[in-house]
Amino acid sequence: MAILMRAKEIIKRPVVTLAGDDVAQIKDIVYTGDHGEVAGFTLAGRGLLAGPRKEALAWTSIRAMGRDAVIITSEDSFDQRGDVVHKSEAKGGDVIASRVISDTGTDLGKVVDAVLDIGDKAHVVGYEIEASEALGRAGRKVLIPLPDTISVSGEALIVPATASEFVSEDMAEFDASIEAFRARLRGGQH
Amino acid sequence: MQWWVWLIIIIVVVGALMSAAVAIQAKRRSGGIITKRSR
Numbered sequence: 001m002a003i004l005m006r007a008k009e010i011i012k013r014p015v016v017t018l019a020g021d022d023v024a025q026i027k028d029i030v031y032t033g034d035h036g037e038v039a040g041f042t043l044a045g046r047g048l049l050a051g052p053r054k055e056a057l058a059w060t061s062i063r064a065m066g067r068d069a070v071i072i073t074s075e076d077s078f079d080q081r082g083d084v085v086h087k088s089e090a091k092g093g094d095v096i097a098s099r100v101i102s103d104t105g106t107d108l109g110k111v112v113d114a115v116l117d118i119g120d121k122a123h124v125v126g127y128e129i130e131a132s133e134a135l136g137r138a139g140r141k142v143l144i145p146l147p148d149t150i151s152v153s154g155e156a157l158i159v160p161a162t163a164s165e166f167v168s169e170d171m172a173e174f175d176a177s178i179e180a181f182r183a184r185l186r187g188g189q190h
Numbered sequence: 191m192q193w194w195v196w197l198i199i200i201i202v203v204v205g206a207l208m209s210a211a212v213a214i215q216a217k218r219r220s221g222g223i224i225t226k227r228s229r
Contacts, residue, residue, distance in 0.1 A: 026221065027220075032226050033225045
């Protein structure tokens with residue numbers, strides 16, 4: 001595991017070139033619906049009157065994901081938006097406020113954020129959800145781990161029922177929760 | 191009307207339009223977490 005980070009911490013982070021130019025800011029985080037791999041970001045301009053930009057930034061084009069800025073070589077590092085996410089996916093694919101439902105049909109809560117594991121690659125490894133009564137902590141924000149292969153093909157996000165046993169309220173403990181949950185799915189001893 | 195009344199009206203209208211433009215662009219800049227859903 002590398003560094004765990006909430007996705008919303010990255011949104012609005014400035015994109016800076018090696019020449020020091022502040023050229024854009026992160027708008028959307030785009031990840032694949034099967035393995036949760038972060039494909040890249042859509043971008044917005046900087047400044048009060050700036051809107052979304054037509055370019056996007058693929059994960060592979062990033063030089064460094066810093067605490068305060070995303071570093072790229074130059075504006076030539078930008079990609080065509082369609083290479084990262086299609087327009088139709090951008091319009092209907094936001095997981096914020098989606099329901100998380102177990103594979104046994106229990107509503108576990110509503111997504112408020114995603115947890116990213118950031119290293120050479122980045123993956124969505126969990127969701128922060130506003131828990132339902134089924135988790136026994138109704139209304140509280142908790143972190144729920146995801147398996148290696150995730151399912152987000154429909155409107156709801158389906159997770160294995162055992163995920164509810166590995167819910168955590170603390171990001172520091174969540175790393176261990178993910179490991180334990182995935183070991184359980186693999187049939188390990190946890 | 192006095193000239194300064196018109197001035198105030200223009201300032202208020204321009205200010206309201208600017209505020210609306212800034213709010214709309216802020217909304218367009220706001221982001222999310224998008225999944226490329228399998229088809």
